[in-house]
Amino acid sequence: MSQVLTQKYVVGADDFAAAGAASAAVKKTLKQLNFPVDFIRRASIAMYEGEINMVIHGGGGVASVEIYEDCVKIILTDKGPGIPDIEQAMQEGYSTATDSIRELGFGAGMGLPNIKKQSDDFEITSEVDKGTTLIITINSNS
Amino acid sequence: MESISHSVTLDADKCKGCINCIKRCPTEAIRVRNGKAVIMSDHCIDCGECIRICPNHAKKAISDPISIMKNFKYKIALPAPSLYGQFRGNRDANVILTALINIGFDDIYEVALAAQSVSDYTTEILPGARALLHGPLISSACPVIVKLISIRYPELMDNVLKIITPAELAAIAARAKAVEETGLKPEEIGVFFISPCPAKITALKHRIGYNEPVVDGIFSFSELYKSLLPAVAKINEPKDLSKAGIRGIEWSYSGGEGSAIGENLFVAVDGIDNVIRVLDEIENDKLSNVRFIELNACPGGCVGGCLAVENPFVARARIQRLGITMGDKKCNNTVDSKFLEPKILNWEKTPECHSILSLDSDRGTAMRKLADIEALYETLPSIDCGSCGAPSCHALAEDIIKGTALESDCVFKLRERMGTLFHEMAELQEYMPPPFREVKQ
Numbered sequence: 001m002s003q004v005l006t007q008k009y010v011v012g013a014d015d016f017a018a019a020g021a022a023s024a025a026v027k028k029t030l031k032q033l034n035f036p037v038d039f040i041r042r043a044s045i046a047m048y049e050g051e052i053n054m055v056i057h058g059g060g061g062v063a064s065v066e067i068y069e070d071c072v073k074i075i076l077t078d079k080g081p082g083i084p085d086i087e088q089a090m091q092e093g094y095s096t097a098t099d100s101i102r103e104l105g106f107g108a109g110m111g112l113p114n115i116k117k118q119s120d121d122f123e124i125t126s127e128v129d130k131g132t133t134l135i136i137t138i139n140s141n142s
Numbered sequence: 143m144e145s146i147s148h149s150v151t152l153d154a155d156k157c158k159g160c161i162n163c164i165k166r167c168p169t170e171a172i173r174v175r176n177g178k179a180v181i182m183s184d185h186c187i188d189c190g191e192c193i194r195i196c197p198n199h200a201k202k203a204i205s206d207p208i209s210i211m212k213n214f215k216y217k218i219a220l221p222a223p224s225l226y227g228q229f230r231g232n233r234d235a236n237v238i239l240t241a242l243i244n245i246g247f248d249d250i251y252e253v254a255l256a257a258q259s260v261s262d263y264t265t266e267i268l269p270g271a272r273a274l275l276h277g278p279l280i281s282s283a284c285p286v287i288v289k290l291i292s293i294r295y296p297e298l299m300d301n302v303l304k305i306i307t308p309a310e311l312a313a314i315a316a317r318a319k320a321v322e323e324t325g326l327k328p329e330e331i332g333v334f335f336i337s338p339c340p341a342k343i344t345a346l347k348h349r350i351g352y353n354e355p356v357v358d359g360i361f362s363f364s365e366l367y368k369s370l371l372p373a374v375a376k377i378n379e380p381k382d383l384s385k386a387g388i389r390g391i392e393w394s395y396s397g398g399e400g401s402a403i404g405e406n407l408f409v410a411v412d413g414i415d416n417v418i419r420v421l422d423e424i425e426n427d428k429l430s431n432v433r434f435i436e437l438n439a440c441p442g443g444c445v446g447g448c449l450a451v452e453n454p455f456v457a458r459a460r461i462q463r464l465g466i467t468m469g470d471k472k473c474n475n476t477v478d479s480k481f482l483e484p485k486i487l488n489w490e491k492t493p494e495c496h497s498i499l500s501l502d503s504d505r506g507t508a509m510r511k512l513a514d515i516e517a518l519y520e521t522l523p524s525i526d527c528g529s530c531g532a533p534s535c536h537a538l539a540e541d542i543i544k545g546t547a548l549e550s551d552c553v554f555k556l557r558e559r560m561g562t563l564f565h566e567m568a569e570l571q572e573y574m575p576p577p578f579r580e581v582k583q
Contacts, residue, residue, distance in 0.1 A: 003506060003509050003510070003513075005509055005512060005513055020422075020423075020426065023426065024422055027422075027425065028499065029512065031294075031497055031499040031500065032499045032500060032501045032508060032512055033500075033501065033505055033508045033509055033512060034497070034500045034501070034502065034503060034504075034505055034508055035505070037296060037297035038297070040297065041297055041425065044425060044426055045426060045427045048426040048427075048428075067509070069505050069506055069509065114427075
């Protein structure tokens with residue numbers, strides 16, 4: 001029988017100080033569950049980048065994490081402005097972050113491509129003015 | 143598995159069983175049991191935070207008694223660089239080094255000199271090591287950091303700079319030099335490190351990355367201070383013993399190691415809580431453009447060690463003043479080049495990593511335990527009062543599921559149970575057996 005543990009985190013808008021708290025909690029959980037080192041690394045980087053995206057662009061949102069015995073599924077949902085051209089947003093170096101955000105060291109246009117790079121399965125859906133949803137799956141045996 | 147040994151221990155007579163240390167411990171390694179603090183050996187990283195916080199001075203570091211010196215024909219002191227900042231008004235390293243001779247050592251060998259050689263070696267291997275890595279190279283000079291990584295960040299062990307510490311290199315060079323100069327056998331020579339912290343004591347007794355110990359004993363600053371302070375005061379004409387420049391002595395405070403290796407893209411972090419935050423960031427790939435990272439568990443670096451006497455800010459200022467006096471003299475001095483071989487400088491083995499977070503080696507069991515912990519945690523008051531002897535409600539929930547604590551250990555849970563029991567008793571007291579009440583037939 002396959003078990004699943006579900007964790008939900010609310011990610012606040014523009015709260016840079018708290019950004020990363022949800023991914024830190026997930027990382028701790030994955031360590032408690034004895035997942036392989038590389039798996040934890042990929043999952044936490046993907047989750048962290050996604051969390052930062054929600055803080056910078058998405059006006060905050062909800063991170064829902066489903067942990068199975070052999071994989072983790074991270075679903076990030078925001079009700080932000082949405083992405084008009086997903087293909088463009090997926091290119092390395094493309095960013096719509098403002099200068100003030102870049103000054104904080106974010107907004108290098110590596111977020112989405114990096115998330116995709118870390119995941120085994122990556123789905124992105126977005127609607128302008130409605131929001132964006134990412135579904136990131138990482139398998140422990142890949 | 144290697145047996146784990148620590149130099150931080152408890153003086154049971156002084157311990158009052160309060161909750162100060164359990165809440166301060168960065169790895170949640172302490173519980174109060176039977177009125178006394180108990181340190182869980184596999185969680186302890188010898189950081190000394192409990193020694194710092196204990197209001198009853200019940201936590202102490204086990205160093206060697208000074209009397210062991212008499213077991214050796216020739217005795218060498220290895221002063222840690224931070225010792226140079228412990229004495230008021232001192233502008234000359236020779237004064238402290240001469241005072242060490244005057245209190246009974248036959249010779250000294252400056253750890254700061256070895257630090258210069260370790261810095262050179264780091265500069266040399268940094269580009270090659272970085273090329274194989276993702277993220278920054280992490281200094282291994284502070285043993286607390288290596289211990290912390292091995293139990294909480296095993297995946298970052300690859301990033302640790304796997305080379306000898308200055309104290310170890312100094313010990314090896316000092317003994318060989320003494321054998322040459324005195325004709326004595328190596329075992330007749332006593333090599334003693336003078337330590338600002340318990341972690342360095344542990345790491346020299348049970349070396350990280352190597353098998354054989356290289357020192358014969360370790361004395362703490364605070365232990366030696368009583369004899370060293372008057373000896374320092376008496377010196378008018380110091381001997382010319384100092385060979386290390388400020389580049390090595392600067393290792394004593396946060397940022398000194400990074401600046402000694404001449405690396406521009408380095409970050410220096412001190413204080414155990416800050417260190418943990420930064421290790422989390424390295425895990426999240428946030429510091430991938432940093433080439434070298436120096437992490438010190440103690441506030442301010444080694445000058446902030448819990449066995450140091452002087453406050454770290456004053457000690458640092460003194461060392462900086464010493465640097466102004468010294469200029470860049472002696473900064474290129476090194477340990478005899480015959481000791482600067484990769485065979486000596488590189489670790490022989492990588493320390494074992496065992497995650498203290500893992501709930502069970504079987505993932506299914508671990509998931510069930512975690513679900514139980516979270517469900518139980520929901521029922522606890524989440525005020526982290528510590529009355530149960532665990533540092534937080536979450537830690538208690540973990541202990542209960544692991545089988546090392548009981549739900550009634552929580553005073554609020556106990557109160558709840560007493561309330562329930564009281565109501566049941568009141569109900570029972572009202573209850574009348576059939577002979578005394580009307581019974582419907």
